[in-house]
Amino acid sequence: MSAGESREMSGWEAGDATRRAVLGDEHVDRATASATPFTADFQEFITRYAWGEIWNRPGLDRRTRSCITLAMLATLGQEHELAMHVRAALRVGLTEEEIKEVLLQTAIYAGVPAANRAFAVARAALEFDRNEEDGDDRTG
Numbered sequence: 001m002s003a004g005e006s007r008e009m010s011g012w013e014a015g016d017a018t019r020r021a022v023l024g025d026e027h028v029d030r031a032t033a034s035a036t037p038f039t040a041d042f043q044e045f046i047t048r049y050a051w052g053e054i055w056n057r058p059g060l061d062r063r064t065r066s067c068i069t070l071a072m073l074a075t076l077g078q079e080h081e082l083a084m085h086v087r088a089a090l091r092v093g094l095t096e097e098e099i100k101e102v103l104l105q106t107a108i109y110a111g112v113p114a115a116n117r118a119f120a121v122a123r124a125a126l127e128f129d130r131n132e133e134d135g136d137d138r139t140g
Contacts, residue, residue, distance in 0.1 A: 012044070015052025022062060022088045024054065062092040070102045074118030076111035082118060086125040096126060 020028050035043045055065055066089045073082040089099055093094030099122060 011052040013046045013052075014056050015047040015050070018055045019047055019051040022051075022066070022092055023084065024091060027084065041086075047092075063094055066092050066094055067098070067102050070099065070118075070122075071106045071110070073116050074103060074106045077114060077117065079117065079121045081126075082121045083125040087129055088120045090126075090129060 016028070032043055055062070060068075068087065069085050070082065070089060073085055086099060090096075094102075100119075103115050103118050103122060106118060
């Protein structure tokens with residue numbers, strides 16, 4: 001194995017560890033288990049580069065990266081990813097109050113319609129998370 005290959009492997013391993021810490025083992029296991037020959041390269045790509053290279057850079061902590069991610073996903077109307085990252089934000093230590101503040105900030109700079117929809121998605125994700133804590137049988 002060349003030096004470049006070992007570095008790539010450690011980048012993937014670091015990405016996998018970060019992805020699991022932020023999104024949870026269940027989510028990552030579901031995503032990787034459902035990978036097909038068509039989507040496997042994409043799973044490798046996001047693990048190595050999004051989670052390994054970007055989320056592990058030293059310039060921002062995970063809480064800050066999570067705030068930025070929430071704001072961008074709300075702005076872009078990426079509802080499925082937003083719901084997942086609302087739950088991830090709680091996992092990295094954001095409070096519901098901080099998530100609310102991120103979405104209010106988003107309303108000013110990205111527009112009220114985007115933030116309005118983001119609040120609805122976030123509310124549903126937070127309620128789902130609370131119901132799971134209360135022993136609800138639903139799975140995400």
